[in-house]
Amino acid sequence: MPPRPSSGTRSEQRLTAIWYVVGFAFAGVSFVFLTIGAAWLISHRNRGDLHKGLPYESGIDTYGDTHARFGLSFYIYALLFVAFDIEVVFIYLWAIAFRELLLGGFVSMLIFVAILLLGLAYAWRKGVLNWR
């Protein structure tokens, strides 16, 4: 069967790249676990008394519920992040193809970003961006 260089090699390359990422993650995880395991083997351990296991909170015994409720501002920042990060993914693809789009692409991206900036302006006006 004659080779098809255009599509065949490209899909092969993509496959190699994916295997690189997967294999690298695997190797990294095993590296960390091997090192922690080696440290566990050669270091001394003892259980200590009750106070050794207590969380370190400036010297006093822990007080109240640790996993307590937290400020709402963290949640709103996370929401803003999700909105803008998805925008970034779109913008990246647009930037790659920008040489072919030129003026049309410029105007459409201007409209797209303007809608998002409207949301940012609303959040700003509401005072969400001020850390409390």
Added chain:
Amino acid sequence: MTVVGRAWNRLSLPGKLFFTLAPLLLVTTIAVIAILVIFGQLIVDFLAANLPIVRFVVAVTAVLLMSVPTAFLIIYMEMKVIALMNLRLGPDRVGPYGSLLSVVHGLKVLMKEDFTPTGVDSIVFTLAPVVVYLASVMSLLVIPFAPGLFGQDLNVGLLYFFAVGGLSVVGLLMAGWSSFNKYSLLGGLRSAAQIISYEIPLTLSVVGVLILAGTMSLNQIVLDQRGSFLDWFAFKQPLGLLIFFIAATAEANRTPFDLTEADSEIVAGFATEYSGMRFGFFFFAEYVNVFIMSALIVSLFFGGWTAPFDWPWPVHIELNPGGLGIGLLILLAVAPVVGTLVLAAPFWVARSSMPAWQALIIGFVLLNLLIGLGLFALAFLGWEWVVGLFWFLGKTYGFVFTFVWMRGTLPRVRIDQLMGFAWKWLLPASLLNLFVTAGAVVVLGR
């Protein structure tokens, strides 16, 4: 007790080490040579048949092992440079100018007790440093170190970089939540808020580079900046570079944005309850991150491994050692002795108090330095990747130095200023940079 036993007991620790390691090394060397002689052809054939797998194994091992000395070097740099900036001496006991102190620190962390406090969720507690370390090391896969010297040339390189780098937020949150400590929880949430806020300007500020280069592959972006230093994207994207640098500082948790481990406010942030090697990996990841961020700035804006200028006088050295014949053997036998003597002579003549053996040692060290320098010069002329690696590491460590310098100079900012700065200044500025670049491309048509 036998004679051998008594002699063994009388040895000092280095002596015992030597007499254990030397026979082991000898046996290993003989075994390796024997195996190479007997199975050499088979091994070569096997490796040649599985070249992609061999490349994968070598690349992964090299990148993983590279992260350790890199972290050691940056830790030493930080200790020494900040000490000199504060008019202190800094590390000066272990090794020449204290340069081995960070290695000793690493070994110390390895041998420390790795304690798990009572309240923690131990599985998440153990996995958190793994995730943080993996997130920083996996980004090294796409960084082009030199022509032909990179982990993998992904066509979505930059996107992969940010995606994997963003994983570290998950690790920090895991560490903060599982520690069962209010300071840890607060530190974890704070660092998550900081990192995700600065992720937006960080990713948006490189869009200008993407428009100019037309690709996300880091290798292609570096190749686009070939030529003189005027072709670097730093000069076409000054605003993008500024935003990227500030956001990268915040991403790597460096001063002035190191709110996640503000020790005056929340002890050590997410790492409060950690000890031993699990803490060590957070520490490693932080310094590897400094290297990675510098490498990315260099690759995107400062031409990566390309030289800043073309060498105007091309040098060609024709070396043919075989042409000397038997003279080569004589040269190899005579040159070290003569070289050592010649280099030692000035010290021996000039300083009458110096004993001859000291002068000889100095001469020998100088000779080795000269030979090393000569070999490096030959490699620099002969191989393209040596040149590339030289420039890449030079520029990258220049930026690592800048990060250390900022830590020695700047105070920490307040957290409300930090968050406001990201959303109110950097985000609009990066969008402005994007549209100015796109508009310029439309108007100029290239």
